Amino acid sequence: MSPSPQHPARDAIPLGDVELHDNYLPALPAGDYRVEADHALRTGPNEGAPVVGDVFRAVQRFTVRAPQVAIDTNAVVARQPPDASSGRFAEVLPHVVLGDPMLPWERPMSGPGTSRETPWLALLVLTDDQLVGGTAAPTRTISATVQDFLADDADVLKPELTVESDIGPGDPCAYIQVAAAAFPAVAPRLDELRFLAHCRGANTGDRPILGIQEDGLFSVVVAGRFPAAPPRGSDADSGIRNVVHLVSLEGHEKVLVADPDLRGRTSVALLSLCSWSFLAHPDRQADFTGLADGLTRTPDGSRAGREEMWLRLPSPYEDTDAVPAPRRHVARRLNDGYVPLPYRIRSGETTYGWYRGPFTPVVPPRTDRAAQATTADALLAYDPARGSFDASLATAFETGRAIALADAAFAQHLLAFRHAVRQVVDTLHHQATSTHLSPGGDGRQRPGTAPAAFGTLLDGHLLTALGAPPGRPRDPWTPPAPAAPPADPAGELDTFLRSEATRAALTAALAGDDGLREHFGRVADWLGQLLLLEPVPFSHLVPDQRMLPQESLRFFHTDPNWLAALVSGALAIGTQSSRDTLQDRTVTAAIRTAAADAAAGHREARRGGAAADAAPGLGPGSGLLLRSALVSGWPNLAVRAYDPAGELLPVLRMDHLSPTVLLCLFNGLPAAVEISEPQEGFRFGVEDHGLIPLRNVLRPPRSPRGLPLGEQIAPGLDFPVLDHLRRTPDPNVRTLDIGSLIPALAAALNAAHGTAVGPIGPADLAMQLVRVPEAIRFNGPEGDRG
Incomplete structure (x- = not known):
């Protein structure tokens, strides 16, 4: 494969697909540069003509900056295997995914066989006995300044590194020391480096927004060594700790050979830019398959039924006719997602109340009370037969009110919007009741305004009348009598606000280009985030931790009544009179519609796309909570929801609520939900017997039987990767011999394709070594869990 061109529109990559590229080369590698320009004035047109005076010369120095001794903490998108994990990783090649697609190629390497395609980064897999010093750090790193790191040491081989001008001797760095005896076995060779890094393109629309480059390219650095693990048949609890370091090889080119001259040093120092560790066991303990399978099981280990995967408390009683009525009532409440909580009434007595958050296992019937409420008490339900309260919607109202009061900027915009609406209402009311202006207009101005009345005069015979000689009035003139004041001003204004004409005029004013529109937009955007429950405390979403135990997945519907009450509470702040209440009720439909549109496009806007392209409005909501x-x-982690037609449902929100809790909200009701490893972070390695299935590397029509790129050529057509390892006395040091692997793999691919496939590049090797991303799929009521 050839070096990557400038990447096209990345949104065109389908969700779940991945593009592989050999590299992503910068236009100019990092380093210090000098540009010189000479200008000579000659006496004739020929090059040999004498120069007049001196040659003018201009010199401009500049530095192309790139990381050299450290990288940003947010540069690492994913690590595989995950940090602090344990599992059956002996057949997995660790790798790291970087958010900057150019990072591995931004610094030049020198030496025989190097080129611009040679990365300066490598991933080393080490065990504790292969590291020297650094015992105070979990991954055995040593903290120092750049000056101390580069200082001569008779026992440590340091890199021949030329530090760039923007790095000072006192800048901090971290490094490791690899034992000299282990270095030749674990370090990649200079001519192998380009095969251990590549570039990927992936659509991240099914991922949480983590500040990474959305819908873009990622660079991947792969280790050339398999992790050390106990032999097969060992105790399941045994494991070997592996430490992974992303290191800089700049300045170490001379020792990246088969038999390096370490000049008698006992260790080799390498800059560590990222590090983590994991335990490799002989069995599956914390890999994706084991964890995903655990989500579908009950605490006793049995397979969970569909009803057990809703977000609700388990009921101690059954909802059957044989169960006494009080217990049956409790069972129904718990099955509907309610939780009994202590409740203190205003008289001071303590009782209990039922509470259900916005996430429910059932679809609740819609009610208009939530959207029309002006106080929390109006939404407090009481069951006189059982003496219990339902505080769900009242809590939602107070939650929205408290969140709005805590946000001074929103409160200011809401009050400014309310004041602007009052001015518009006053103007419309004055126009409707004025006796000085004609209520009609010319179609170009609003009726009943001074511009409209003046326009009527201009459309008549005003100019003709001005040109005629003045005439003497025949009838005496008397001023018009003022209109009688209304008998019930408040009632008249109330009737005016309730009229359809006023509602239509206000709706048109909200879309107009004036101060009202500015405040309206800000209020709607803020309420859109509120509808996505971003500022709502987690305890209001999941009131009892037993509803979401550890290593669990729970599905839910979103309650539109709870969301409506939440917005009602936010809009209730600053209301001072019945007029404000009625005025808000007149425009609330437009506000809620705009807020729903803002919520539907909020995620796309955060990802850098056009919010206007998102489907307007909110449909029936649903989602999931994953605690694992x-x-x-x-x-x-990738999460996708599909409708009955197999199309992807829009994702409204996908956020980490904690390091182990993921919330997903969907705009619609899914027929299936799939949770899978991310495409840009899938695993590399071999199957259990050291084999990999050969995949097609040719595009149709050259591909065998018209297979798509990356498809397995034929069942059973495998290649033995573990036959191409470096020879070492330690069986736990299994490092790929790239010089032997690439020619053998090329020959196997040529035979499998029935034609020469051309040179094998880093992307081709990555496609062959990839292990298909694992996934778990949950189908709707008409299907089974997969």
Whole structure:
């Protein structure tokens, strides 16, 4: 494969697909540069003509900056295997995904066989006995300044590094010391480096927004060594700790050979830019498959039924006719997602109340009371037969009110919007009741305004009348009698606000280009985020932790009544009179519609897309809560929801609420939900017997039987990767011999394709070594869990 061109529109990559590229080369590698320009004035047109005076010369020095001794903490998108994990990783090649697609190629390497395609980064997999010093750090790193790191040491081989001008001798860095005896076995060779890094393109629309480059390219650095693990048949609890370091090889080119001259040093120092560790066990303990399978099981280990995966408390009683009525009532409440909580009434007595948050296991019937409420008490339900309260909607109202009061900027915009609406209402009311202006207009101005009345005069015979000689009035003139004041001003204004004409005029004013529109937009955007429950405390979403135990996945519907009450509470602040209440009720439909549109486009706007392209409005809402080590181990876990036609449902929100809790909200009701490893972070390695299935590397029509790129050529057509390892006395040091692997793989691919496939590049090797991303799929009521 050739070097990557400038990447096209990345949104065109379908969700779930991935593009592989050999590299992503910068236009100019990092370093210090000098530009010189000479200008000579000659006496004739020929080059040999004498120069007049001196040659003018201009010199401009500049530096192309790139990381050299450290990288940003947010540069690392994913690590595989995950940090602090344990599992069956002996057949997995660790790798790191970087958010900057150019990072591995931004610094030049020198030496025989190097080129611009040679990365300066490598991933080393080490065990504790292969590291020297650094015992105070979990990954054995040593903290120092750049000056101390580069200082000569008779026992430590340091890199021949030329530090760039923007790095000072006192700048901090971290490094490791690899034992000299282990370095030749674990370090990649200079001519192998380009095969251990590549570039990927992936659409991240099904991932949480983590501040990474959305819908873009990622660079990947792969280790050339398999992790050390106990032999097969060992105790399931045994494991070997592996430490992974992303290191800089700049300045170490001379020792990246088969038999390096370490000049008698006992260790080799390398800059460590990122590090983590994991335990490799002989069995599956914390890999994706084991964790995903655990989500579908009950605490006793049995397979969970569909009803057990809703977000609700387990009921101790059954909802059957044989159960006494009080217990049956409790069972119904718990099955509907309610939680009994202590409740103190205003008289001071303590009782209990039922509470259900916005996430429910059932679809509640819609009620208009939530959208029309002006106080929380109006939404407090009481069951006189059982003496219990339902505080769900009242809590939603007070939550919205408290969040709005805590946000001074929103409160100011809401009050300014309310004041602007009052001015518009006063103007419209004055126009409707004025006796001085004609209520009609010319169609170009609003009726009943001074511009409209003046326009009527201009459309008549005003100019003709001005040109005629003045005439003497025949009839005496008397001023018009003022209109009688209304008998009930408040009632008249109330009737005016309730009229359809006023509602239509206000709706038109909200879309107009004036101060009212500015405040209206800000209020709607803020309420859109409120509808996505971003500022709502987690305890209001999941009132009892038993509803979401550890290593669990729970599905839910979103309650539109709870959301309506939440917005009602936010809009209730600053209301001072019945006029404000009625005025708000007149425009509330437009506000809620605009807020729903803002909520529907909020995620796309955060990802850098055009919010206007999102589907307007909110449909029936649903979602899931995942509490598992999958969230921390795979931070950019992919979640996709499909409608009955197999189309992707829009994702309204996908956020980490904690390191182990993931919340997903969907705009619609899914027929299936799939949770999978991210495409840009899938695993590399071999199957259990050291084999990999050969995949097609040719595009149709050259591909065998018209197979798409990356498809397995044929069942059973495998390649033995573990036959191409470096020879070492330690069986736990299994490092790929790239010089042997690439020619053998090329020959196997040529035979499998029936034609020469051309040179094998880093992207081709990555496609062959990739292990298909694992996934778990949950189908709707008409299907089974997959």
